[in-house]
Amino acid sequence: MCADDLGLGSAGFDSFMKSPMHRLGFNYYGVGHGEKIGNTVDYAMSPHVDLSVFTILAQSRPGLEVKDPQGEWICVPPAKDALLVFVGDYLQRWTNGSYVATEHRVGPVTQPRLSIQYKHRPTYAAVVSPLSRFVDEDSPARYGPFDTGRQYAVLLQSLLGSG
Template identity: 75%
Template sequence: MNSPMHRLGFNHYGAGHAEEIGNTVDYAMSPHVDLSIFTILTQNESGLEVRGPEGEWICVPPVQDALFVFLGDYLQRWTNGLYVACEHRVRQVRTQRLSIQYKHRPGHDAVVSPLDRFVGEGKPARYGPFDTGGQYVSFLKSLLGSG
C-alpha cells in the first residue's frame, strides 16, 4: 500500500439502451465483484442488485443522502475469505440511471494474497497471489475483449 489508487467514476445507464444495442440478457452491467478493497456508491434510481447468501438477486434501492458501501475482491483475498466481496450487477433500467462510485485499491506495485494472520494450521490459503499491476490489466482487457 505504498501508493494506493483512488478512482471516482460516473456511470450512466440510459433507458431503452439495451434494446438499441440488441442486449439479450436481463441486466445492463454483468455480475461481478470489484477488484478493489472497497467501493462506495450512490445512485439516483434503482438498478443496483447484490447477490444474497442463497444466490438470489436483491435490489438495492436508492436512499436519499445515503451511501452504499461494499467490500471488494482484495479484502476477500487478504482475509482468506473471512470477509466476502459483494457480487453485484445493474439490471435493465426503465429510466435514466446515474451512479457515482469511489473505489479504493492498492497501487499497481502490490501483490494481494492472504495475510499470515488468516492462514495457518487448519486454515490453508484459499487464494493465490494476485498482482495488482500486470494481472489486473490483463483481467480488464479480458473483460473488454481486447486481451
Template identity: 60%
Template sequence: MGQEKSTLHAGGEACEQYRIGRTTHTLAVEPSSGFFHGPFANCSALFESLVLLGNQLLAACAKDLSLGGALTGSCQASPMHRLGLNFYRPGHGADIANNVDYAMSPHIDHAYFTVVLQDEPGLQVQDEDGTWISVPPVPDAVFVFLGDYLERATNGIYRAATHRVGAVTTDRISIQYKHRPAHSTVVAPLEQCTSADAPPRYAPFDTGAQYTALLQSLLDR
C-alpha cells in the same frame, strides 16, 4: 457506451462510463485542479473526499482484525483508487445488441471495497442463496460493499459482494468509488488471517501485471 466487454455474454456493458484514477504506476501528466472540464471539475474534489472515507473504512477493517499496517500500508504510495460515473438509459442494451435483461453483468470488484451513490434504483447484490436483492437509493447515504482484494487479504473472513445493475426503466446515474492499493501490490492472504486450521484459500493476485491484463481483456485493447 458498450466499450467494456461482458464476461458473461457476447455483448458489452450497457452504460456510458467516465473514469478518473490511475491504471498504471505512473501518469504521463499529473492532473491539476483545473484538468477536468465542465461539470467534471467537481469530481476531483469528490474523489479526494472519498479517498479520506476509504482510508477510514480500511483502517476500521484493519482494527477489527488486529492487522495494523499489514492492510493499510498498501495504500500509502500512489494507490490506484478510481472514481467512476455511470449513466444508464432504457434501451442502451438494445443499442449495442445485447440479449440480456440486465444493464451491468454480475461481478465482484477488484478493490478492497466500493462506495456507491445512485439517483435511481438499479444496483442489486446477490445473497448466499443466489437471490438478487435490490439496493434502494437513500438520500444523503452511500452504499459500501466489499471487493475481491479484501476477501483475498483476509482469507475469506470478509466476503466480497457479487453485484450487478438490473434492467433500468428510467435514466439512472451512479457514482462509484473503488478503494485500491498501490500498483503492483501482490494481494494474498495475510499471515494474521491464516493458521494450521485456516490455510490460505486464495492465490496471490498482482494488482500490476495481472490487473492490467484483465483490464485489457475487458476493453479489447
C-alpha cells in the same frame, strides 16, 4: 477502521497503500441501456465483484442488485443522502474469505440512472494474497497472489474483450 476491525492495527494495510490507485467513476444508464449495448440478457451491467479493497457508491435511481448468500438477486433501492459500501475482491483475498466481496449488477433500466463510485485500490503492482493472520493449518490459503498491476491489466483487458 477496517484494519483495526481485522486485528491488524491501524497501520495494517499501510505497506499496500503508499501510492494508491484509487478510481472515481461516473456511470450513466439510459432506458434500455442493456439492449443498446447488445446485451441478450435482462440486465444492463454484468454480475461482477469490484477489483478494489472496497467501493463506495451513490445512485440516483433503482437498478442496483446484489446477490444474497442463497444466490438470489436483491434490489438495492437508492436511499436519499446515503452511500453504499461494498467489500471488494482484494479485501476478500487478504482476509482469506473472512470478508466476502459483494457480487452485484445493474438490472433492467426503466428510467435514466446515474451512479458515482469510488474504488479504494492499493498501490499499483501491490501483491494481494491472504495475510498470515488468516491462514493456518485449519484454514489454508484459498487465493494465490494477485498482482494489482500486471495481472489486473490482463484481467481487465479480457473482460473488455480487448486482449
